[in-house]
Amino acid sequence: MTPANAETILSGNEAIARGALEAGVAFCASYPGTPSTEIATTLQKMSEEYGIYVEWSVNEKVALEAAAGASWAGIPALCSMKSLGLNVASDFLLNLNLSGTGKGGLVIVVCDDPRGHSSSNEQDSRFYAKAAQIPLLEPSTYQEAKDIVPFAFQLSQKHKVPVLIRSTTRLSHSRGLVSMGEDLKHIWTARPLPENLFNVPSPHLKHRDLLDKIERIRDVFDNSSWNTKPTSKDVDLLIISSGISRRYSEEAIHLLKVKNIEVVNLVTTYPLPRKVITKALKKTRRVLFSEEIDPFVEEEVRSLALELDEIPEFYGKKNGTVPAFGEMTTDVMLETIAKILKLKLTRREQFDSDILIPRPLTFCAGCTHRNFYWAVRKVRKRANDKLVVAGDIGCYSLGVFYDRAMTTMQAMGSGIGVASGLGQLERFGFDSKVIAVAGDSTFFHACIPGLINAKHKGANLTFVILDNETTAMTGFQTHPGAVHQEVNLKRVKIEEIVKAIEPDFYARSDANNIPELVDLLHSTISKDGLKVLLLDSVCRLEVARREPAVEGISYRINSDLCKGEKCLICVHDFACPAINWDKAVGHPEILDQLCVQCGACVAVCPYDAIKEERV
Amino acid sequence: MQDPFNILVAGVGGQGNLVCGRILAEAAIQSGLRPVVGDTFGASRRGGSVLTHLRIGTTDWGPLIPKGEVDILLGLEPLEALRAAAKFAGERTVAIVSQTKIPTVVSNNEPAEYPAIERIIESLNKLCKQVFILDAEETLTQIGSMKMLNSYILGAMGSVTQTPVSLEGIRESLESLFGSKSANIVAFDEGANVVP
Numbered sequence: 177m178t179p180a181n182a183e184t185i186l187s188g189n190e191a192i193a194r195g196a197l198e199a200g201v202a203f204c205a206s207y208p209g210t211p212s213t214e215i216a217t218t219l220q221k222m223s224e225e226y227g228i229y230v231e232w233s234v235n236e237k238v239a240l241e242a243a244a245g246a247s248w249a250g251i252p253a254l255c256s257m258k259s260l261g262l263n264v265a266s267d268f269l270l271n272l273n274l275s276g277t278g279k280g281g282l283v284i285v286v287c288d289d290p291r292g293h294s295s296s297n298e299q300d301s302r303f304y305a306k307a308a309q310i311p312l313l314e315p316s317t318y319q320e321a322k323d324i325v326p327f328a329f330q331l332s333q334k335h336k337v338p339v340l341i342r343s344t345t346r347l348s349h350s351r352g353l354v355s356m357g358e359d360l361k362h363i364w365t366a367r368p369l370p371e372n373l374f375n376v377p378s379p380h381l382k383h384r385d386l387l388d389k390i391e392r393i394r395d396v397f398d399n400s401s402w403n404t405k406p407t408s409k410d411v412d413l414l415i416i417s418s419g420i421s422r423r424y425s426e427e428a429i430h431l432l433k434v435k436n437i438e439v440v441n442l443v444t445t446y447p448l449p450r451k452v453i454t455k456a457l458k459k460t461r462r463v464l465f466s467e468e469i470d471p472f473v474e475e476e477v478r479s480l481a482l483e484l485d486e487i488p489e490f491y492g493k494k495n496g497t498v499p500a501f502g503e504m505t506t507d508v509m510l511e512t513i514a515k516i517l518k519l520k521l522t523r524r525e526q527f528d529s530d531i532l533i534p535r536p537l538t539f540c541a542g543c544t545h546r547n548f549y550w551a552v553r554k555v556r557k558r559a560n561d562k563l564v565v566a567g568d569i570g571c572y573s574l575g576v577f578y579d580r581a582m583t584t585m586q587a588m589g590s591g592i593g594v595a596s597g598l599g600q601l602e603r604f605g606f607d608s609k610v611i612a613v614a615g616d617s618t619f620f621h622a623c624i625p626g627l628i629n630a631k632h633k634g635a636n637l638t639f640v641i642l643d644n645e646t647t648a649m650t651g652f653q654t655h656p657g658a659v660h661q662e663v664n665l666k667r668v669k670i671e672e673i674v675k676a677i678e679p680d681f682y683a684r685s686d687a688n689n690i691p692e693l694v695d696l697l698h699s700t701i702s703k704d705g706l707k708v709l710l711l712d713s714v715c716r717l718e719v720a721r722r723e724p725a726v727e728g729i730s731y732r733i734n735s736d737l738c739k740g741e742k743c744l745i746c747v748h749d750f751a752c753p754a755i756n757w758d759k760a761v762g763h764p765e766i767l768d769q770l771c772v773q774c775g776a777c778v779a780v781c782p783y784d785a786i787k788e789e790r791v
Numbered sequence: 792m793q794d795p796f797n798i799l800v801a802g803v804g805g806q807g808n809l810v811c812g813r814i815l816a817e818a819a820i821q822s823g824l825r826p827v828v829g830d831t832f833g834a835s836r837r838g839g840s841v842l843t844h845l846r847i848g849t850t851d852w853g854p855l856i857p858k859g860e861v862d863i864l865l866g867l868e869p870l871e872a873l874r875a876a877a878k879f880a881g882e883r884t885v886a887i888v889s890q891t892k893i894p895t896v897v898s899n900n901e902p903a904e905y906p907a908i909e910r911i912i913e914s915l916n917k918l919c920k921q922v923f924i925l926d927a928e929e930t931l932t933q934i935g936s937m938k939m940l941n942s943y944i945l946g947a948m949g950s951v952t953q954t955p956v957s958l959e960g961i962r963e964s965l966e967s968l969f970g971s972k973s974a975n976i977v978a979f980d981e982g983a984n985v986v987p
Contacts, residue, residue, distance in 0.1 A: 185816055185826065293831065317851065350829035350844075350854030351816065423853035431857060506857040524859060527877040529914055531906035535803065535870070536898035537839045577898050748897045753838050756894045759904075767894075769937060 186354045188321045188347035192256070192285055193218035194354070195325025197226060200362035201254045203246035203280075204230040205239035207621065208650035209258030210294035211348040212287035216256050217651070226361055232653045235588070235621040236261035240268050240284065244338075248278035250367040252329055256285040259301045260587065264622070266304055272338055273308040274375045274382035279367070281332035283325060285341045287348045290468045290503040294345075296569060296586060298501065300469035305340045305446045309386050311393050312340045312446035313402075316422035318352040320443060324402075326357075331396065335389050342445075344468045346503070347420040394447040402443035403452050406459045412436040413516060414460035414488075416453075418445050418473050421466040421504045428509035434517060439466075448476040457481060457488055464516060465492035468504045491516055536577055541754040542716040542772035544687035545572045545642055549581040550750060550780065551693040552611070556581075558698055562608040566594040568623070570615035571649045571715075572642050579749070582613065589614070589622025592639055596626055599635030599706075609701040610637040617647040617655040619670055630706050631677050638701050639679075642687065643670055644713040652718055660722075671710055680705030687711040690779040716772045729773045730789050731766045737785035738763045750780045793883070795827075795848035796955045797856045801875035802867030803893045804838050807941035810968070811865065812843035814945060817964040818956040819847045829854030838896065840871050847955050863952060864919065865944050868893050869911045876918040884919040885952045888912075889940055891928050923951050930981050939978035942969075946982025958983060 186194060193215050196204070204223075206216035220230040229246075233239035236257040243253035257265065262284075269284075286304075289295040305312035313328055315321040321343065328339040375382045397403070406414060415425045415437065422441045429437050440456050442449070457463065457477075465474040471493035478494065481487045491512070493500035498512050514521050539546040552575075556563040567575055567582035568591035575582030584594055595612035614623045619641055630637060645660075647653040654661060656668035674682060681703050685696050693711070700707045733746075740763040747757045747764045754770035755777060766777075766786075778786045798815060802808045809830055816826035829844040846852040859881030866872025866888030876886060890908055897903075915922045927943050942965060949958030962979060969975045 183820075185820065185828075346829060346854045349831075350827060352827045352851050352854075353820070353825055420854065423851070424855075427853050427857065431860075505855050506853050510857065524881065527914075527918060529873075529877070531910050531914065532874055532877060533870070533895060533903035533905065534898070535838070535840050535874075535895045538896045538898075540838065579900055744902075748900060748902050751897045753894075753896050 183353045183355050185351050186318055186322070187214060187349060187351045188315070188318055188343055189214035189287070189349070190218050191318045191321035191354050192325055192341070192343065194356065194359070195322040196254045196283070197222060197359045198322070198357045199326035199329040200252055200360060201329070202228055202251045202362065202364045203243060203253040204228060204256070205233045205242040205253070206256045207233055207236045207239055207261055208647055208653045209261050210650060211289055211345045212256050212258045212261070212285065213650045213653075214348070215285055219254070227363070232655065234656060236265040237268055240265040240272070243282055244268070244272050244277060247280040247282040248369045248373060249280065250278060251280040251364050253280055253282050254285065255282065256287070258295065259286060259288045259299050260295060260297065262286045262301045262304055264588065266307075269304065269308050269338065271375060273310050274379060274386055275373050276336040277332055277338050278336070278370060279333060280364075281329045282338045283328045283332055283341060284338055285343065287343045287345070288469060289345050291345075296573070298469065300472060302342055302446065302472045303470070308338075309390050310337050310340055311390070311444070312342060314342050314419045314443055314445050315347065316417070316419055316441055316443060318354045321347060322354050322357070324443065327402070331393065335393055337386070337389055337393070342419070344419055390447050394449065397444035397447065397449040398451040400444060403449060404439070404441045405452070406438045406440055406456050408436070408438065409459055411438045411460040413462045413464060413513070414456060415439045415464045415466050416442060416456070416473060416477060417466040418442045419468055421468055421509075424504055424506040424509045425466045427506045428513055431506070431510060432513060432519065434513070434519070437513065442473060445473050446476070448473070448480060450480055453477055453480055454484065457484060460488055462489045462516070463491065464512065465490070465498065466504065466509060471500065537574055538577070538751060538753055539571070539574055540716055541752055541770045542714070542774035542776070543571070544644070544711070544713040545575070546578070546750070546752065547687050547690050547693060547776050548572070548640070548642055548711060548713070549575050549578045550690060551697045552581045553579055554694045555698045555701065559609055559701065563701070564598060564608045564610050566591040566598065566610065566612045568612075568614040568618050570618050572613060572615055575613070578751070588618055589626055592623045592626035592630060595637040595639065596630035596633065596635040599630060599637035600633065602636060611701065612637055612639045614639070614641055616641065616643040616645060616657050616670060620656050620668070624673065627674075627677055631679060635706060636704060638707040638709065640709045640711060641670060641674075642711050642713045644715040644718065646715055646718045648715040648718060652721065674708050674710065679708040681707040684710045684712065687713040688774065688776065690776055716774070728791050730768060730791055731771060731773065731775065731777065732787055732789050733764055733766060734785045734787060735761070735763050737783050739783055743783070745782065746777050746780055746786065750777060752777060792955050793862055795846040795852045797861050798845040798847070798863045798865065798954070799856055799861045799875055799879055800843040800845070800865045800867065801871040802841050803871060804841050806841070806867045807938065808841045808843045808867065811941045811945060812845050814961060814964045814968060815845050815956065817967070818960040821960055821963065822956050824955060825849060825851055827852050827854055840874060842875060863887065863948060863954065865948060867940055867944060869908055870895070870905065873911050873914055876915055880918040882920060886915055886919040886922045887925065887944060887948050887951060888915065888922065889925045889927055889944060891937065891940070923947070925985060927982070931978060934977050934981065935974040939975050942975040942978040943982035946979040947985045950983045950985060
């Protein structure tokens with residue numbers, strides 16, 4: 177790794193990992209999720225060199241519990257996750273906050289995804305800091321992303337509280353120069369656990385103690401150098417920013433070339449440093465809030481301002497000056513400042529063109545998830561459209577865009593949960609067949625309780641597990657069911673778990689064989705009771721990572737047999753990216769540079785026009 | 792130098808957007824400048840649009856280029872180049888665009904026809920100060936494959952317009968990533984000779 181003081185280019189996530197190394201982290205537990213994954217990935221790469229234990233836990237709740245255990249035993253622990261992961265971990269977090277962490281310290285990093293680039297929702301996870309009454313830190317630069325982590329550990333170690341660091345997509349996934357500190361190799365020895373690691377019999381007194389802690393931490397924040405201050409005494413418009421929004425605010429001011437606007441940036445956003453804010457508010461008449469997703473800092477500041485003699489005018493998400501959804505950008509700040517200062521922006525009109533067709537996300541060429549959804553479409557027709565598919569989170573979530581093959585899609589494990597309810601509704605006249613879908617990593621993460629519930633209550637449903645043996649969506653992290661396990665990890669087979677639950681019907685099949693898949697799915701949904709299908713699936717990206725490409729086979733479309741524009745099943749319905757409609761010649765072609773020679777399209781063509789060729 | 796100098800790379804997942812950003816950032820550091828690279832790669836493996844925002848300056852800028860502030864637009868794919876130009880191009884924008892299409896797929900049985908390249912170029916010309924269209928298919932197929940398009944377009948960029956980083960600097964960064972014998976270097980040199 178780079179020596180101290182040298183500048184190196186790091187993403188926000190890599191900077192957080194580097195900061196953890198400099199803080200002497202020794203234990204990291206995480207579950208992969210965009211945009212947080214690279215934090216644990218980076219630490220995993222260093223784990224041997226630095227003697228750090230790093231694991232991809234089965235889910236975020238287990239990760240946080242494991243990290244708390246380490247912290248209690250005196251081992252500095254980091255737990256990173258995406259926004260939705262903190263929902264999963266929050267049950268434990270809202271107990272741990274009262275019990276307190278250990279001498280090792282515990283830092284949680286949550287990466288929010290404004291706009292939901294890679295998420296099923298848009299949520300602001302900072303409210304968990306307020307709900308749990310734990311300190312919240314929001315780095316605004318790559319340098320701060322690194323430097324904040326040792327500070328967070330010191331805070332946690334001293335006050336025995338979990339500390340939450342919040343990043344957002346654009347900080348986590350962009351890169352800039354960071355000046356390195358010392359990465360001392362610590363040797364940690366576990367110590368006996370402290371006493372009273374529970375909140376009973378008087379959780380309210382633990383709550384009282386936590387409130388005291390948070391007031392002491394407020395003092396620390398008020399006296400820290402993390403937050404900036406206004407430089408002049410009479411600022412026309414003061415922008416209070418946090419996180420990456422700081423840069424957007426600064427750049428908007430630069431582009432507008434306006435004077436007497438200042439940015440006060442808050443890194444320690446909860447508990448709000450009241451003295452810092454009170455002083456800043458006294459130097460201005462107008463305040464604009466710049467933060468990502470919800471008006472979190474804005475609400476805290478507005479409530480503090482009620483105690484002031486003079487309340488400045490506030491502009492933000494609460495009064496509609498700033499959009500209260502979507503990403504913050506320099507453009508949003510530019511337009512907002514111009515609106516407040518009544519400046520005219522000379523900007524080009526929106527370019528609108530019918531030729532700008534969308535590029536929808538799709539399954540990769542050769543992905544067997546497409547085969548499964550193809551089968552769902554066929555079976556749905558056979559069932560006269562009386563079929564509901566409760567979906568789940570992973571690459572296969574793209575089923576919602578695939579002829580709407582997936583009906584519902586919410587949280588990790590929700591497919592089987594929703595289906596176990598739908599599977600009880602026959603008594604109310606619900607007459608659709610119910611399918612739940614989950615991937616392998618998701619199965620371990622959150623599907624087992626739902627599956628047991630379905631079995632115990634006799635829900636009438638078919639649970640299909642698309643087992644491609646890797647966490648494909650986030651970059652192939654090992655999970656308990658993976659065939660390729662790292663040393664010291666023991667495989668847990670999905671099949672054995674399913675069999676132990678004893679469904680009324682169980683079958684295992686190959687997702688590469690479309691005709692068989694259609695028949696199996698159709699005959700299975702026709703049965704009564706809890707049915708489970710385990711489909712051996714293939715992630716072509718994972719295969720490409722491990723094995724050389726197959727040579728000597730290619731696929732061709734026979735133009736004599738192909739019905740061209742009259743059919744289009746392979747192009748429009750099956751929609752493999754490796755099959756292209758060639759308008760000039762009037763029939764489809766296989767794009768060799770994209771085709772992975774899976775052969776799935778052969779069975780899709782009703783006219784036998786697609787053939788394998790040996791070169 | 793325009794500070795920040797903004798380069799936007801537009802393409803489709805798998806085309807090497809991220810590598811383009813990395814090479815240019817490395818070259819900028821070697822020139823004593825401070826790069827900030829913002830990637831949108833949540834969807835990069837699933838065949839979606841990918842954008843890489845590169846800011847080169849003497850100080851750190853935000854990770855997204857504001858609308859209208861693009862100095863150079865590198866289009867690895869024509870439709871994606873137009874999509875990026877529609878949102879971010881302005882009066883300074885010089886676009887360098889490969890004309891090789893990557894077809895879109897159908898979503899929920901709603902087919903949309905990929906536009907004719909002439910119409911894309913026509914729109915790009917309306918949106919940008921200057922547009923260079925590259926026909927790299929034959930050259931790159933000879934060298935190896937279209938996978939080297941990102942290296943090729945970096946070479947072409949250095950030959951058709953001024954940037955804060957030199958052609959030599961970008962080439963060195965490519966060499967340090969791929970090695971001096973790599974086909975990517977051949978592709979880069981071919982791109983650098985493309986001067987229209």
